[in-house]
Amino acid sequence: MSRVLLCSLACLVCGATASAQVFVVGSGLARDCFDQVKSGNYSFRSADETCSRALREETLTRENRAATYVNRGVIRMREGDYDRALADYSSATDILPSLGAAYLNEGAAHIYTRNFDEALVALNRAIELETNDIFAAYYNRAIARENTGDVPGAYFDFQKALELRPGWELAQRQLSRFEVQQQ
Numbered sequence: 001m002s003r004v005l006l007c008s009l010a011c012l013v014c015g016a017t018a019s020a021q022v023f024v025v026g027s028g029l030a031r032d033c034f035d036q037v038k039s040g041n042y043s044f045r046s047a048d049e050t051c052s053r054a055l056r057e058e059t060l061t062r063e064n065r066a067a068t069y070v071n072r073g074v075i076r077m078r079e080g081d082y083d084r085a086l087a088d089y090s091s092a093t094d095i096l097p098s099l100g101a102a103y104l105n106e107g108a109a110h111i112y113t114r115n116f117d118e119a120l121v122a123l124n125r126a127i128e129l130e131t132n133d134i135f136a137a138y139y140n141r142a143i144a145r146e147n148t149g150d151v152p153g154a155y156f157d158f159q160k161a162l163e164l165r166p167g168w169e170l171a172q173r174q175l176s177r178f179e180v181q182q183q
Contacts, residue, residue, distance in 0.1 A: 029054035030068045037071045044079045051075060066096035073105055082109045100131025107140050111147075119144040135164035139171055155180070 033051035036042040051072035054060070060068065073088030086109050092102040103126035110119035123141040131137050142157035155178050162171040 028058055030058055030060055030064050033068055033071050033075075037074050042075070044075065047075045048072065048079075062095055066092040066099050066102065069095070070099065070102050070105060073102075073109075077105065077109050077112070080112075082113050085109045098129055100126045100129035100137070101133065103129065104131050104133060104137045104140065107137070107144065111140060111143055114147075116144045116147045120148065135161045135168065135171075138164065139168075139174075142174065151178075 029050055033047065033054050036047040036050060051068055054068050055065065055072070069088045069092035073085040073092070076082075076088060077085035086106060089102045089106040089109065092099055093106075096102075103122045107119045107123035107126060110116070110122060120141065123137050123144060126137040127134060127141065138157045139161035142154040142161065145151075145157060146154035155175070158171050158174045158178075162168055162175065165171070
């Protein structure tokens with residue numbers, strides 16, 4: 001049996017969290033919102049307004065409405081507006097409870113606000129739903145686990161993230177902090 005030890009670093013919120021946008025089918029403001037989030041090349045005010053207008057003015061399918069809430073939440077989370085981002089993720093899951101990306105991003109927002117127990121709940125749900133960016137859910141759960149004292153769980157989740165996305169530098173960097181010793 002091996003034991004995982006944290007290599008001389010007490011990690012609070014380690015590294016960046018991972019987030020995911022949700023694809024919107026069709027054209028119009030909701031698609032523009034998605035495109036802006038995906039590119040990362042936008043001004044906050046303009047992108048937030050594009051997404052908000054899509055939600056107010058466009059007739060959207062349930063899937064596209066939920067996706068647009070997630071996408072607006074990602075924009076708000078990137079801006080540091082975690083409360084409004086969390087409200088958007090909640091709106092998305094109210095509409096479409098099976099939308100794993102909403103739980104993945106909710107978990108990330110909870111990590112940013114240092115609410116690690118709530119992050120674990122959301123990230124476990126994202127993993128259970130097999131979110132499209134499941135590697136990111138494992139990565140974020142590793143951060144939450146480490147910050148709740150579950151160092152072995154964090155190590156194994158970082159490993160799983162790297163297994164699901166081979167060569168991912170962010171996960172490799174996190175794993176390099178750990179030392180595994182035989183007992």
